[in-house]
Every structure is written in C-alpha cells, then in structure tokens.
Amino acid sequence: MYTRRIAAMRVPATAVSHSRDRNKKALPDPMARLVMKFGGTSVADIDRIRNVARHVQREVAAGNEVAVVVSAMAGKTDELVALCKDASRNYDSREYDAVVATGEQVTAGLLAIVLQDMGIPARSWQGWQVPILTSEAASAARIAQVKGEHILAGFLAGEVAVVAGFQGLHAATGRITTLGRGGSDTSAVAIAAAIKAERCDIYTDVDGIYTTDPRVVPKARRLDRIAFEEILEMASLGAKVMQVRSVELAMMKRVRTYVRSSFDDPADPRPGTLICDEEDIVEQQVVTGIAFSRNEAQITLRRVADRPGVAAAIFMPLAEAHVNVDMIVQVASDDTVTTDITFTVGANDYERALAILEKAKATVGYAALQGAVDVAKVSAIGIGMRSHAGVAALAFKALSEKGINIRAITTSEIKFSILIDAAYTELAVRTLHTLYGLDQV
Amino acid sequence: MYTRRIAAMRVPATAVSHSRDRNKKALPDPMARLVMKFGGTSVADIDRIRNVARHVQREVAAGNEVAVVVSAMAGKTDELVALCKDASRNYDSREYDAVVATGEQVTAGLLAIVLQDMGIPARSWQGWQVPILTSEAASAARIAQVKGEHILAGFLAGEVAVVAGFQGLHAATGRITTLGRGGSDTSAVAIAAAIKAERCDIYTDVDGIYTTDPRVVPKARRLDRIAFEEILEMASLGAKVMQVRSVELAMMKRVRTYVRSSFDDPADPRPGTLICDEEDIVEQQVVTGIAFSRNEAQITLRRVADRPGVAAAIFMPLAEAHVNVDMIVQVASDDTVTTDITFTVGANDYERALAILEKAKATVGYAALQGAVDVAKVSAIGIGMRSHAGVAALAFKALSEKGINIRAITTSEIKFSILIDAAYTELAVRTLHTLYGLDQV
Numbered sequence: 082m083y084t085r086r087i088a089a090m091r092v093p094a095t096a097v098s099h100s101r102d103r104n105k106k107a108l109p110d111p112m113a114r115l116v117m118k119f120g121g122t123s124v125a126d127i128d129r130i131r132n133v134a135r136h137v138q139r140e141v142a143a144g145n146e147v148a149v150v151v152s153a154m155a156g157k158t159d160e161l162v163a164l165c166k167d168a169s170r171n172y173d174s175r176e177y178d179a180v181v182a183t184g185e186q187v188t189a190g191l192l193a194i195v196l197q198d199m200g201i202p203a204r205s206w207q208g209w210q211v212p213i214l215t216s217e218a219a220s221a222a223r224i225a226q227v228k229g230e231h232i233l234a235g236f237l238a239g240e241v242a243v244v245a246g247f248q249g250l251h252a253a254t255g256r257i258t259t260l261g262r263g264g265s266d267t268s269a270v271a272i273a274a275a276i277k278a279e280r281c282d283i284y285t286d287v288d289g290i291y292t293t294d295p296r297v298v299p300k301a302r303r304l305d306r307i308a309f310e311e312i313l314e315m316a317s318l319g320a321k322v323m324q325v326r327s328v329e330l331a332m333m334k335r336v337r338t339y340v341r342s343s344f345d346d347p348a349d350p351r352p353g354t355l356i357c358d359e360e361d362i363v364e365q366q367v368v369t370g371i372a373f374s375r376n377e378a379q380i381t382l383r384r385v386a387d388r389p390g391v392a393a394a395i396f397m398p399l400a401e402a403h404v405n406v407d408m409i410v411q412v413a414s415d416d417t418v419t420t421d422i423t424f425t426v427g428a429n430d431y432e433r434a435l436a437i438l439e440k441a442k443a444t445v446g447y448a449a450l451q452g453a454v455d456v457a458k459v460s461a462i463g464i465g466m467r468s469h470a471g472v473a474a475l476a477f478k479a480l481s482e483k484g485i486n487i488r489a490i491t492t493s494e495i496k497f498s499i500l501i502d503a504a505y506t507e508l509a510v511r512t513l514h515t516l517y518g519l520d521q522v
Numbered sequence: 523m524y525t526r527r528i529a530a531m532r533v534p535a536t537a538v539s540h541s542r543d544r545n546k547k548a549l550p551d552p553m554a555r556l557v558m559k560f561g562g563t564s565v566a567d568i569d570r571i572r573n574v575a576r577h578v579q580r581e582v583a584a585g586n587e588v589a590v591v592v593s594a595m596a597g598k599t600d601e602l603v604a605l606c607k608d609a610s611r612n613y614d615s616r617e618y619d620a621v622v623a624t625g626e627q628v629t630a631g632l633l634a635i636v637l638q639d640m641g642i643p644a645r646s647w648q649g650w651q652v653p654i655l656t657s658e659a660a661s662a663a664r665i666a667q668v669k670g671e672h673i674l675a676g677f678l679a680g681e682v683a684v685v686a687g688f689q690g691l692h693a694a695t696g697r698i699t700t701l702g703r704g705g706s707d708t709s710a711v712a713i714a715a716a717i718k719a720e721r722c723d724i725y726t727d728v729d730g731i732y733t734t735d736p737r738v739v740p741k742a743r744r745l746d747r748i749a750f751e752e753i754l755e756m757a758s759l760g761a762k763v764m765q766v767r768s769v770e771l772a773m774m775k776r777v778r779t780y781v782r783s784s785f786d787d788p789a790d791p792r793p794g795t796l797i798c799d800e801e802d803i804v805e806q807q808v809v810t811g812i813a814f815s816r817n818e819a820q821i822t823l824r825r826v827a828d829r830p831g832v833a834a835a836i837f838m839p840l841a842e843a844h845v846n847v848d849m850i851v852q853v854a855s856d857d858t859v860t861t862d863i864t865f866t867v868g869a870n871d872y873e874r875a876l877a878i879l880e881k882a883k884a885t886v887g888y889a890a891l892q893g894a895v896d897v898a899k900v901s902a903i904g905i906g907m908r909s910h911a912g913v914a915a916l917a918f919k920a921l922s923e924k925g926i927n928i929r930a931i932t933t934s935e936i937k938f939s940i941l942i943d944a945a946y947t948e949l950a951v952r953t954l955h956t957l958y959g960l961d962q963v
Contacts, residue, residue: 127608161628167568168632169639176638179646180631183624187602190621191609197617198610205620209650210696231696255651255672 118269135347153184174219185245208248215249222258227275266327274334368517378431384448559710576788594625615660626686649689656690663699668716707768715775809958819872825889
C-alpha cells in the first residue's frame, strides 16, 4: 500500500523478481492513444527531461499517439511561491496562479524542444491553449471541461502534445487558474478522459504501489493492480501516490491509470501498478495493503452527557479551528449514563485541540480530558472485505497474541483502522502483512 | 547623446542643476492616462518591485489611469534562454518564446500583488490576455494590433493594468510570441498608442538622455527633449537607450515618450528626457549630441578598378558572411584611373573580413589590402543640420587644430561621422561637445 522510492536510475534486474507480475499482458497493444504524466523530480533538469523524452520516444516508436503532461521542474514551484509570499503576506490567489503557472509552462516548452531535437514532432500546450477550462476558484480550481480538439488535430499531424499540468483557464474572466498542489495528476487524467486515451501513465520517482512500506516490511510486494476505492482510502491514511481528486476523476471517467517509474530504463521499463475498476482485478485478495501513520494523537473525553447536540459541541469548535478529526469512537462509560468519546487528531494539532476543548468544558460538560501523542494508526484496506466477514477480528486476535494493546478501532466498508501505542507500529504492520498473505513469496 | 548610469537610489539635488530644464511644465496635468514601463534592473527583486509600485502609486494618487509594462526580473531571461540552449542547439523559436515569456509573466503577477498590498487595485495581463496580437515570426514578432478594450474596462473599474512586456499572441496559431530583446519598450509604446495615453514613461537605470557620455565629458548635459529622428540615429551609433523599433513606433503613432530613472525618489522624481516630434523642440540646437564607438576597424582596398559591379564584388561576400559594413568612402586613387575604397567593420569582424577579401582578390582586382583596428567613430547628430550648412566643416577645422587626423568622413541628413585614431576619441568628443555649445553651463 506504499511506494518504494528508488534512488538509482535503474533498479538491477535481480532486485525486481516479478513472480506475480500479471499486468504485463494488461498493457494495451501498439497504436493506442495515451497520456504520460511526469512529476517535478522526473523533469528536475535538462538531463532528466531528456530521459523523459526517451520514454516518450519509446511510446511514439510503438505507434502510439501521445499527450505528455508535465509538472514544474523540482523546486521551481517553491521558488515562485516564495516570491509571491515576499510580495505580500495576503497575496491575490489569481495573481499567484499567474506567477506559479509559469513553472509548468517552462517545462512544457523545454520538453517540446528536446523531443524535436530527437526528431519527434512536438508542441507545447498551456492550460489556456488546450484549453483546460476550470472553475474560477484561484489556486484550487476544478476542471470543468477539457477541449481535446487541438490535441487531437496535433495527433493527426503526427505531433506529440506536451501539456503544462496543474493549470487551466477560467473562461469568463480569461484568467489562468491552478488546480492546487499535485494538480498535474488531475490534468493528466482529465486529458486522458477528454481524448479517450486507452491509458494514463503516471510516471513518478517510485516504481508502483506496494502492499505496505518496504522500509518497514522488506517482504512488501509491489501490486500489479489496485482498485480505485482502495487507493482513495490510502490517501487519507498517509500514503502519497496520486492526488485524491485525480483518482476520483479516473474512477468516475473510467481512465485506466498506471503508477510507474520514470527512472526505469526508457528502453525496458517495468509496467508499474494499474489503478482500475474492482471488477478488473481477477485474483482479488481480501486485504490489498497495510497503511500506517505515526503522526497521530489521541484525545478522550470522559463521562460526557449522552444527550443530543453534545457531539456538535465538541467537534464544531475544532472544525472552526481547522483541526481535522479522525477515528471517532463513542462508548458508554462505566456509569452507563454518560459516554466516553475518543478521537484522533494530527499530532501537530494536539495542543491546540486540547486548549479548545478545555475552553469548551462548560458547554460540553465532561468529567475528564485525557490524551496521548505516542500513538499510531494502522489500517488494512481491501475491497474484498465487503464480501468477507471477520476480517478485522482476525487482526485483533493476531495483535493480541503479540501483546499489542488496541486503544481504538474504526471500520468502514473496505478498511479498518486500529489505534495502538506508536512503539508497536512496525510489529503491528508486519503482523497484519503476514496475516493477510501479503508477504512476497 | 548618452545616458548616465546612476548607482544610488537618489542622486543628491545638488548633482542635478536643471538650469535648462524646460520640460517640467511639459508634463501633462493630472487625470491623464499613461503607460509606465520598467526594465529588468528596475524589477530585479521584490524590494525594487516595491519601489516601482511607489512610482505607480504616485501617478495613481495624482488621478491618472495607469498601465504598467514590465520586463523580466534582471537575469531571468538569460536563465531561461540558457535552459533552451541546453535543451537543443537548434531549438524551436516558438517553444523558446513560450519558455522565455514566463519571465515577464512572473514580474507582472508580482507587481500586481505588491500594488494590491499597497491598497491599489491592480491586475496582471499577459500578452495573450490583453491581447497584443503579433505576426507569426517567433522570437522576432512584430505587433500587429493591441486591443485596448480590456485594459480600458479595468481603468473604469479603478484598476491599474500590469502588462507583461515583450510578448504577444499569434492569433491564428494561438501561440505565444516574443518581440525580441528589448521588446518591452515596443510593448509599452504600442499599448500607449492603443489606449491613447497622454504619455509613455520608459523608466530605466539612467535618468535621461545626455548630449554625450558623461564619463568622457563631465560637462555632458541631460537633454530635456530629443527628436525621434535623432534618437534613431543614435541607436546605430552605439548609444543604447530604447529599442529602435519602439522609437519608430512612437514616432509613427506620435506617442510622447519620456526616458527617466526608476531609481529616483518615487515621491519626487525628475522628469527625464522627452522623445518627441521635431516641431515640439522649440529651442532647437544645430547639434543635439555627440556619439562615439571605439569598437571599429578600418579596411582600405587600394587601386580598385573603377568599373560597374566592383562594389558588389567587394560587399556581397561580406554581407553573405554577416559582416556589417559601415562608413563606405570611395575616392579616386592617385593614378586617376582606379579608385580607393575605405570602409569600417566591427572590430570583432575585422580578421574575418580581411580573409574574405583576400579570397576575393581575383574577382575584385585590387592592388593592396590595408587595415587598422585602433580606430574610433565619432558622430554628431542633430536635426538642425538640415537647415544649417557647414556644420561638419566646423568640426574638421576644430579637430585639425587639435592635431587630430581624420581617416574617413560620412554624412547623412542629420548626422556626420568621422573616423579617427582611437587614441584621440575622448579629445575629439570633448572638442565637438564644446564646439557645438553642448557643455553644461
């Protein structure tokens, strides 16, 4: 359920035994239409842009029509953001968008130049040129429509389209918008949907999606396929692979999306992980992956009056202060009249949350406010849980056998999360990884 | 005829006695519409952009409607050009334009943010947003039309327009174009013409146009006014003030243009030099300024056959090798049958030009090829020469009295140039500066 960051340009063949690799045959035949998206680290300098061009070259040589979506060169966006912040602490988001969008504009132009230099006809497209039409909300615009005609006309002329990611046009005002951080993934998926691409390849600095963090579990396995729903659950659990909106969009528009490595040998890349519909996963495991987050804090309110409106009295002030609350558990107290409420917040928000709740003591009416920061959340995700009962119960048994105390539990349709002492994180992750048959054989 | 580079943010009042300053009253009354253009050094960082904003603030406070045209932050364009060159030695100029135009886009956004921060409503405009429509010629596009409607609508809403200079849109292809180096001056003048601005202020790192280089002649005087024709002659004579095309455009569209300093105190700036129509200069001097260039080389062909086609045989091969030839002088040789031809080339092209001419010896047919690199060209420019005879003759006399030998002379309607030994450059410039009454009193 995690990704493996790879430092070398090419992982030696011996390091990637793919005994379970079934998705090679899932790659479409030549003469397809596809979108290739490359993030900031993949285009960090001209040499890396040349490497990206070689990936494009391979797909073009195979007879594919290719639209490439690029992010800003690594570090550039931060530089531009810093300039805006220097200019004013309360900068106009619309002007911020105009400034920051230049990062992708530069990469798109440079990649087009490099492609041409390799003899591949190419043209850069900015958001307003495609156009990628968005809502007005500056710095957080949502794509309303991608007009694919110009790109398709370019394909007919044998041209690769190099599209600046992350940006769009609000037609009524004629202004540049940006989609928020990570928005290039969304650009790529939206373009793939608009031009009816057979697939959308998200090239990153990782080689796919893993059953869990390989640094914690050496036996972690790269997944050939993962369902949209599963990857969406992952996002809220600390595993950063793709922007949530891009996955939602891919799911809604049914875009076959691969997460794969731009640092593979362009002549012989690995296929990565396909994000697809549930029904496209033939050998569905009950649990697909184990996610975890150490950055948690637990807060418990003891003996809260069990009356309507009490939850609002607790959680509204937190929401107003932009404290994200997770894993809410409510159980009757031992007096059977009041109730105990436990929830988690980000460790960064812990002190602030306590202060807010102390201020709200009179309106909430609790007996004691308790908390802990050395806690971790471990989650198991799998769409197979829908049809399998007792999946979580197996975990509780296995963890208790290892002497791991469970502080709280929440479950949803396709995942369950447990809160434990942070010291047991690795042990818990490894235990569950083995329990659900995820270890590499 | 030169500019004075000023290091301090403010030149002390004592240093700028304006006994002849007549153009203060030439500034229009408040409630005018104007264009203010700021070059790269004036917007090199956020502090300087803040200083620019204070200049804008002053004009807005005076009730003016203001469009600001900005260049890229100093050094940024070079950085972007280097990226393109790294990407390919034969980069596509259209992609180069897309990359390089981001420099101005960033500055425009940042200045809009800073203005808003000072409480001045402002909006950035890129070339394609205005739009500034251009020809298709990438990297060397010419402005075809500026549509001023959006900017004027912004004025009605009390908004300063911050326009990215140097760039435009080729409508038929929908691509970004750039106007070539220094194109922001042209952007400013074209916008001034389109919105019918009362004046166009070109803010630079110099405080106006001088009768000659103040480093050579301490008594050089800043001109209150200079005619379009005069400044156009200057451009070919080594004095860089404004891009030639921008001056041509200002002349054609009759845009009153000031060259002034962005490093003046924004609360109390000096007016700079007005570039205007000849007839707007009341007290016209015969000579307005003295220009010079040390970067010259002289080539003389002795005893060239005086027959049709010989000039072409000499100058065509040089033109084909992109050697710029200047100051061509032809005189009968002492044998009265053949002719001697003297001309100048840039010192950088000297060796190459000699080699070309040696190769062409058979077709040209000359007796000897001679040359010198330690030569300088000194020119006097003034529209008053049209109506005054004997202006150049005075110079020849004065220079000969100082023992300065004249190697060649060329004249045009409003200027004459002499070629001398480089060692006498300063003496010649000072002599002519005094001769024509240009010394500061």
